[in-house]
Amino acid sequence: MACCTVDVRRAFVNLILVGLIAGSVYDIVTDQEHWPFSQYPMFSGAWKSRAFTWLRLFGVTADGREFPLEDNRFVAPFDQSRLPKSLRRMLETPDREARIKAALPDLFTRYEHLRQNAAHDGPPIVALRLYELEWTIDPNAANVERPDQRRFVGEVRP
């Protein structure tokens, strides 16, 4: 009886092991992602251009000054990788204007909530703007604060 229990247990473990390997191999072969299985495509594209674009939020203070929310603390729990990609996906949909219009107030509220809870030391803002920035990569990254172009995408002013 004990021997039978061990056999069943080992068969179960074997099933789990095969599941891990099969799930992983499937995603690798088909170049798909089924989290937590994945083909792990991060950084797999070869960069050839020195120019790139990135979506970035800017806060607007009461005196009209704009500043980039480039620190992850300003947009937590989002970060500067996930948030721009999320917004980019919205912009790629047919109803992009409605989506961005719905998304920006959430991000404004979150910024102010974090500020009021001392999660960051940014100034109070009266508006939040979304821009698409374009840079030509500088070997010393000396132009981080001075993108070549800035295209306005949307604004929220509660």
Next chain:
Amino acid sequence: MKFVTLAVTRWNAFWFAPGSAAALGICRALFFGTLLLWQWPHDFSPWGAYSAVFWMPIWLFDTLGIPAFAPEVISSIQAVWKTALFLSAIGLFTRPAMTVAFVLGVYLMGLPHNFGQTQHFDTLVVFASGALALSRAGDACSLDAWTASLRQRGPVHWPADDWEYTWPIRFVWVAMALIFCAAGISKLRHSGLDWIFSDNLALLLQRQQYHISDGEPWTRWGLWVAQHPWIARSMAAVSVGVETLFPLALFSRTARKILVPAGLAFLIGIRALMGPTFEQFMLCYVFWVPWQHVLYKTRLSVPHTAVRGVGERSAAAAPADIDLAPGH
């Protein structure tokens, strides 16, 4: 037929050779303990406050119809999860605690990926949690084992070596190998040798300084590397080589000695030069440490301070235990 028999024999030798309960117990304690320390400051509840426009469910959540709960609910879930991580680490109510840690961990760690981008820092943590939840990792180095010995009014003795203590550790090894290998294959598939021999890595290292990552690079050394093309290309070649060849670490002791530390150095390099936060992934390196030999050596050098029973059986089995993987 002979091939099948050989394959089955090797499969069983790899996964089911007798292993040390103490080694698995130490892995459990360190894995859940460090995971708790890492996750302690993280608050998942704000994800529940975003409007539906941000919700872009990944396969798992979509298929099972799992929503982003309200912030208060997520807050409660993470309180239970962190308690389960703590109990799993100290080994109290170990089996149910690890099961809860796994199930709630899948939800909490998976939740952010439904908001526009799937990141890959935590998949290995999910696999490791799952393996431990199904294992007998609480049989040693746990309060459960200690209280059981108290009830029996005897000294603490770990169970005899058993296959149950081997497969969970090997599971994490294989999962890590598959992850590294997949990442290497992805680079070769999408970019070919251009990934190595072009200015790709130099541009990548420079671009990462523009505040575009989930974590800021620890240093600006990436800019220096990028200005020396042969260094950047060498690093790219080593990166792809380590990733793609990592599965060799499963089968060759020599490869393991090179590839396992190289993989860790690679992850630290990514964090230092590029930013992405692979700390959780690095926690899983505790499974590569041959704890039975650490215990064995500790016991030999400090025999009077060792807890009675620790490493006793593993010490006896140590020479054969060093490498159970086939191919030697």
